[in-house]
Amino acid sequence: VCTSRFWFNYRHVANTLSVYRSVKRLGIPDSHIVLMLADDMACNPRNPKPATVFSHKNMELNVYGDDVEVDYRSYEVTVENFLRVLTGRIPPSTPRSKRLLSDDRSNILIYMTGHGGNGFLKFQDSEEITNVELADAFEQMWQKRRYNELLFIIDTCQGASMYERFYSPNIMALASSQVGEDSLSHQPDLGIGVHLMDRYTFYVLEFLEEIHPASQTNMNDLFQVCPKSLCVSTPGHRTDLFQRDPQNVLITDFFGSVRKVEITAEAISLDRDRAGFESKFPEEELATEPLKYAEQLPVAQIIHQKPKQKDWHPPGGFILGLWALIIMVFFKTYGIKHMKHVF
Amino acid sequence: LLAAGPGPGRAGVERERRDALREELLLSPLPTGDVAATFQFRTRWDADLQRGAVSHYRLFPKALGRLVAALGVRELHLALTQGFWRTRYWGQPPLQAPAGAELWVWFQPTVTDVDKAWKELSNILSGIFCASLNFIDSTNTVIPTASFKPLGLANGTDHHLLRYAVLPREVVCTENLTPWKKLLPCGSKAGLAVLLKAERLFHSSYHSQAVHIRPVCRDASCLAVSWELRQTLTVVFDFFSSGQGKKDWSLFKMFSRTLTDTCPLASQSKVYVDISPKNKEKELLEVSPAPTSIHEAIVQGDKKTYAVYDLLSPSLFNTSRSLNVQLKWKRPQDSSEMPIPILHAQRYVAGYGLQTGEICTLIYNTHPYRAFPVILLETVPWYLRLYVHTLTIITKGKENKPSYIHYQPAQDRRRPHLLEMLIQLPANSVTKITIQFERALLKWTEYPPDPNHGFYVGSSVLSALVPSVTAMKDVDVEQSPLFTSLFPSSDGSSYFVRLYTEPLLVNLPTPDFSMPYNVICLTCTVVAVCYGSFYNLLTRTFHVEEPSRGGLAKRLANVIRKFRGVPPL
Numbered sequence: 001v002c003t004s005r006f007w008f009n010y011r012h013v014a015n016t017l018s019v020y021r022s023v024k025r026l027g028i029p030d031s032h033i034v035l036m037l038a039d040d041m042a043c044n045p046r047n048p049k050p051a052t053v054f055s056h057k058n059m060e061l062n063v064y065g066d067d068v069e070v071d072y073r074s075y076e077v078t079v080e081n082f083l084r085v086l087t088g089r090i091p092p093s094t095p096r097s098k099r100l101l102s103d104d105r106s107n108i109l110i111y112m113t114g115h116g117g118n119g120f121l122k123f124q125d126s127e128e129i130t131n132v133e134l135a136d137a138f139e140q141m142w143q144k145r146r147y148n149e150l151l152f153i154i155d156t157c158q159g160a161s162m163y164e165r166f167y168s169p170n171i172m173a174l175a176s177s178q179v180g181e182d183s184l185s186h187q188p189d190l191g192i193g194v195h196l197m198d199r200y201t202f203y204v205l206e207f208l209e210e211i212h213p214a215s216q217t218n219m220n221d222l223f224q225v226c227p228k229s230l231c232v233s234t235p236g237h238r239t240d241l242f243q244r245d246p247q248n249v250l251i252t253d254f255f256g257s258v259r260k261v262e263i264t265a266e267a268i269s270l271d272r273d274r275a276g277f278e279s280k281f282p283e284e285e286l287a288t289e290p291l292k293y294a295e296q297l298p299v300a301q302i303i304h305q306k307p308k309q310k311d312w313h314p315p316g317g318f319i320l321g322l323w324a325l326i327i328m329v330f331f332k333t334y335g336i337k338h339m340k341h342v343f
Numbered sequence: 344l345l346a347a348g349p350g351p352g353r354a355g356v357e358r359e360r361r362d363a364l365r366e367e368l369l370l371s372p373l374p375t376g377d378v379a380a381t382f383q384f385r386t387r388w389d390a391d392l393q394r395g396a397v398s399h400y401r402l403f404p405k406a407l408g409r410l411v412a413a414l415g416v417r418e419l420h421l422a423l424t425q426g427f428w429r430t431r432y433w434g435q436p437p438l439q440a441p442a443g444a445e446l447w448v449w450f451q452p453t454v455t456d457v458d459k460a461w462k463e464l465s466n467i468l469s470g471i472f473c474a475s476l477n478f479i480d481s482t483n484t485v486i487p488t489a490s491f492k493p494l495g496l497a498n499g500t501d502h503h504l505l506r507y508a509v510l511p512r513e514v515v516c517t518e519n520l521t522p523w524k525k526l527l528p529c530g531s532k533a534g535l536a537v538l539l540k541a542e543r544l545f546h547s548s549y550h551s552q553a554v555h556i557r558p559v560c561r562d563a564s565c566l567a568v569s570w571e572l573r574q575t576l577t578v579v580f581d582f583f584s585s586g587q588g589k590k591d592w593s594l595f596k597m598f599s600r601t602l603t604d605t606c607p608l609a610s611q612s613k614v615y616v617d618i619s620p621k622n623k624e625k626e627l628l629e630v631s632p633a634p635t636s637i638h639e640a641i642v643q644g645d646k647k648t649y650a651v652y653d654l655l656s657p658s659l660f661n662t663s664r665s666l667n668v669q670l671k672w673k674r675p676q677d678s679s680e681m682p683i684p685i686l687h688a689q690r691y692v693a694g695y696g697l698q699t700g701e702i703c704t705l706i707y708n709t710h711p712y713r714a715f716p717v718i719l720l721e722t723v724p725w726y727l728r729l730y731v732h733t734l735t736i737i738t739k740g741k742e743n744k745p746s747y748i749h750y751q752p753a754q755d756r757r758r759p760h761l762l763e764m765l766i767q768l769p770a771n772s773v774t775k776i777t778i779q780f781e782r783a784l785l786k787w788t789e790y791p792p793d794p795n796h797g798f799y800v801g802s803s804v805l806s807a808l809v810p811s812v813t814a815m816k817d818v819d820v821e822q823s824p825l826f827t828s829l830f831p832s833s834d835g836s837s838y839f840v841r842l843y844t845e846p847l848l849v850n851l852p853t854p855d856f857s858m859p860y861n862v863i864c865l866t867c868t869v870v871a872v873c874y875g876s877f878y879n880l881l882t883r884t885f886h887v888e889e890p891s892r893g894g895l896a897k898r899l900a901n902v903i904r905k906f907r908g909v910p911p912l
Contacts, residue, residue: 005792005793006793040514040516042516042517042545043425043514043515043516043517043545049542049546050542050545050546051516051517051541051542051544051545051546052542064517065517066517066521066540066541066542067521068517068518068521069473069518069521069522070473070518071473073473073474073475073514073518074475074514075475075478075791075792076475076477076478093462093463093466093467094466094470094477095466095467095469095470095471096470097470097473098469098470124792125792125793126792126856286566286567288566289566290560290564290565290566291496291498291560291565291566291568292496292498292565293493293494293495293496293497293831294492294493294494294497294500294831295492296492296494296806296808296830296831296839297492297716297718297806297807297808297839298492299716299746299765302488302489302718302746302747302765303746303747303765305488305489305747
């Protein structure tokens with residue numbers, strides 16, 4: 001989730017896209033990823049290289065790529081939509097790609113970046129999500145059995161405050177800075193004119209580039225990723241709610257998806273003339289006279305179009321009251337015997 | 344695909360292949376030196392999607408087929424566009440779309456609740472195309488009465504089955520192109536679609552991708568219905584930003600790729616290059632390598648010549664493995680020779696300040712002696728309150744009364760303004776349409792996160808039957824190129840064109856969003872100070888306090904004062 005809008009927050013979009021890219025490279029398909037970007041940097045008019053988002057100066061790595069699917073764009077990234085995705089309380093007509101279709105055997109990775117403070121994360125410069133709300137959302141997910149294990153990574157200023165309030169089991173959290181510290185950005189690119197990435201995510205990306213779907217690296221290595229000498233802020237982590245030892249948790253448990261394939265040497269024969277197989281189309285009825293295309297600009301028909309009959313409504317309260325007042329005043333003034341003159 | 348075999352299997356195979364794919368690329372150099380490339384991928388399926396349970400999809404994408412069947416859609420047109428087609432300088436577009444997202448749909452007469460189906464349709468499409476089409480609701484949907492007649496087969500056109508919405512703020516980027524490419528039968532791996540790389544396509548002046556689904560005649564007798572899916576992509580490459588300032592173009596220069604092979608699922612795959620001579624002289628443009636054939640057609644009322652490269656002909660890839668079509672100008676172009684299109688329009692906001700304003704539309708008819716009617720459709724959001732009594736239409740200094748007006752006023756937060764007019768444009772004239780509006784104050788929660796950017800007003804739509812220079816003959820749809828059969832033609836003396844004007848960006852009076860915080864702080868402080876003080880005064884009780892006996896120094900001083908005869912401290 002990238003929660004920042006405006007061109008100078010390019011680095012937050014680059015952060016999110018680099019994690020998205022690593023996760024796709026390690027095997028998780030688009031149908032299992034919900035990507036929320038609060039602003040469009042790639043096709044922003046200020047981007048000197050359209051349709052690209054770079055993570056490193058000298059434009060080495062285009063993290064936007066050619067095969068990206070953003071599920072929540074621009075104004076759709078709001079606190080309400082984020083919490084609805086997490087808890088599953090989504091309006092019924094939401095398409096599948098915008099839903100988190102997880103069950104109790106799913107491991108979920110949540111990565112959030114943007115501007116934050118002590119206990120809150122700012123969404124699009126107009127609203128905030130607090131750590132209490134986030135903790136409650138995770139508890140709802142736990143009660144509804146929507147996750148097996150959850151890894152929460154946050155790269156904002158004072159990020160550690162966001163995971164202080166978690167109280168649901170099986171959550172591991174990482175943050176780029178402690179309370180009272182700011183997360184800093186990495187390096188600007190003079191051609192694009194803005195900072196391209198945040199330090200913590202830059203080193204996380206470097207770390208993830210060495211992971212492949214079968215690697216055995218565990219979480220302890222991820223905790224060591226950005227020491228204070230490189231990151232200037234102190235990354236923090238929280239594992240007390242997690243049941244397994246982080247030593248035994250593989251990176252690919254959350255970042256990758258390895259499908260178990262069993263190879264069999266048996267031959268299976270496909271029966272061609274199965275009775276239940278239907279290969280015919282229903283018989284079509286042909287029209288009796290030729291169908292035709294509509295006229296694009298039927299001037300005569302348009303000019304003589306009858307206007308829609310306005311539905312007749314009985315007069316409303318005000319008109320009735322006004323008329324009643326007028327009639328009462330008239331009869332009070334002139335007496336009831338003048339009624340025969342009216343009729 | 345089924346394997347061929349004895350018995351009922353074989354007959355099923357022959358009848359299964361009822362869909363066909365044709366793909367085509369049209370390169371047309373524009374008068375300003377830019378070049379427009381229009382891709383069209385057309386899948387025609389000889390089956391009736393509305394009747395019978397169709398479960399086997401081959402070339403026609405399943406996502407769209409099930410959408411059409413489940414929601415009772417008769418016609419669907421969705422366009423996502425970035426940029427603006429400058430008709431005045433580039434000529435009439437083959438198919439234009441307004442900036443942002445535009446969706447218009449005709450539903451079948453069997454659909455009972457059209458609004459509900461419309462809402463579901465926009466949600467499903469937003470998931471398929473990764474666009475925020477779920478923002479389409481009653482505040483930006485209108486029901487046009489005269490424009491947007493169906494482009495496919497239709498019997499009866501009750502306009503209550505039509506819905507039209509435009510989202511001018513919608514951004515188009517690679518995430519919209521990716522699912523669009525995935526709908527193509529060959530994806531982006533073979534055929535013309537290998538040229539569609541996002542980095543080059545979005546570095547352009549105009550990029551428009553569209554999906555059109557409509558029922559068409561299956562053959563000339565037109566007794567059966569086929570469903571046609573057209574995916575079109577138009578991109579205009581700017582010769583300034585493409586470097587070197589030279590006006591020569593090639594496929595490699597435009598797309599950074601060349602054509603290497605054809606899509607095996609396509610029955611026809613062609614590249615057309617517009618080499619029409621201007622002013623009936625010999626050709627200005629030279630194409631290399633040599634085309635497989637030359638095709639002449641009457642397109643948009645004018646005779647045009649095209650160089651055709653048939654990718655399925657075996658002679659094309661004989662010499663080299665890749666095809667890189669190059670266009671070179673034979674002699675330098677004269678900028679004074681730029682032809683002016685017969686119909687073009689312009690729209691802008693006039694006025695000053697943040698209270699009122701005026702929308703002005705200028706429509707130009709540059710034909711020397713023919714007049715023709717044009718339908719103007721304007722959709723204005725409810726927060727710009729139009730005053731219809733200030734609507735004026737002036738042509739050549741005199742007032743021009745429209746033959747048909749349909750105005751539906753807006754309802755706050757429920758419906759936008761809809762203004763449709765049928766105006767006769769006299770020959771060689773400029774028509775100016777002005778209407779004044781007042782800007783409304785929104786509630787503070789209704790402002791978007793960046794309200795100082797402004798609010799967009801969608802493009803107006805002009806539909807006209809423009810008289811053609813050369814009369815068009817009836818041609819067989821299957822034999823002619825795809826770009827000639829977009830609009831069904833009624834008679835040859837005029838051709839139908841749909842133009843869009845610029846979208847407008849209007850500033851609404853924006854409040855200071857820090858005021859709620861300021862007000863809360865100030866109010867709480869005032870309340871705390873005033874009320875707190877009053878409360879203390881009223882409820883505090885006072886005790887008399889015994890004066891203390893005093894310290895040692897005081898007692899000694901009192902003793903001395905007693906001796907002096909002075910009252911004690």
